[in-house]
Amino acid sequence: MELRFIQQRTKDAITVLDEVELVNCECDDGYENGPYTVADVEDDGAVTLIGKGRLSGCIAVVNL
Secondary structure, eight states, X not given: OEEEEEXXXXXXXXXXXXXXXXXXXXXXXXXXXXXXEEEEEOTTSEEXXXXXXXXXXXXXXXXX
């Protein structure tokens, strides 16, 4: 799985309200490819993503 920035608010950092896209998700990842908005970034590297568009209502938590 890869995370690509669509719109990054702070250069060289991931922050709340960044728009990202998950790509190359494997079926066993439990996540779907597509656009997400960053909802939360924890100090331990966990990032909570909220799906956009057709993924509305989907939540993904990834560790960076």
